[in-house]
Amino acid sequence: MKQLVTLCILLSVCSPGLAATSVLQLQKDWALANYALQRDEQVQAFEQLIDQASNAVAMKPGSAELLIWKAIIESTYAGKTSGLTSLRLIKSARAGLEEAMEIDPMALNGSAYTSLGALYYQVPSWPIAFGSSKKARRFLEKAIEINPNGIDSNYFYGDFLMGEKDYVSARLALKKAMEAPARPGRELADSGRRAEIGKLRRQLDEP
DSSP: HHHHHHHHHHHHHSTTTTTTHHHHHHHHHIIIIIIIIOOHHHHHHHHHHHHHHHHHHHHHHHHHHHHHHHHHHHHHHHHOOHHHHHHHHHHHHHHHHHHHHOOOOOOHHHHHHHHHHHHHHOOOTTTEEEEEHHHHHHHHHHHHHTTTTHHHHHHHHHHHHHTTHHHHHHHHHHHHHHTTTOOTOOOOHHHHHHHHHHHHHHHHHOO
């Protein structure tokens, strides 16, 4: 019970109506769940976050920003689960990102392109899922075109390029990601992402 109370205080999601339409709240709670929690607490946090994001989208269905963050939460959690749960989440994330792009493709500096591109290279291809290197490249390059100096756009592009064995281009993208300007109010997300960037760069330097 004590852990549950602590988790609710951290994530601010115990009250269904609390900050239900706030993109900033979803961003902060995602960062906490992804980078500050582990094991059972992390699972519970993401399940609550998905409910929170779903409620926010239901209250404001025309918001591309909320749709994007719902998809980010779903796709992140999908990477921490497996089987039918993971498949359901990635399909929902893709649908949400496609809907967001129809509403406003430039929302959140083109984040739908970044997230959709990441999905396409991270998930299995048909017949298991919908993974596609070709589509991933197209979306990620569009994300870079829209947000050339973004930490996330360059991180995912660099990660994709590593998988494509284009190590020279990957190194350049990851360098830009590491040098990306700080995002006010997103210190935990920036810190966690930079740690991930550093890990990839070390992998590139391994003999």
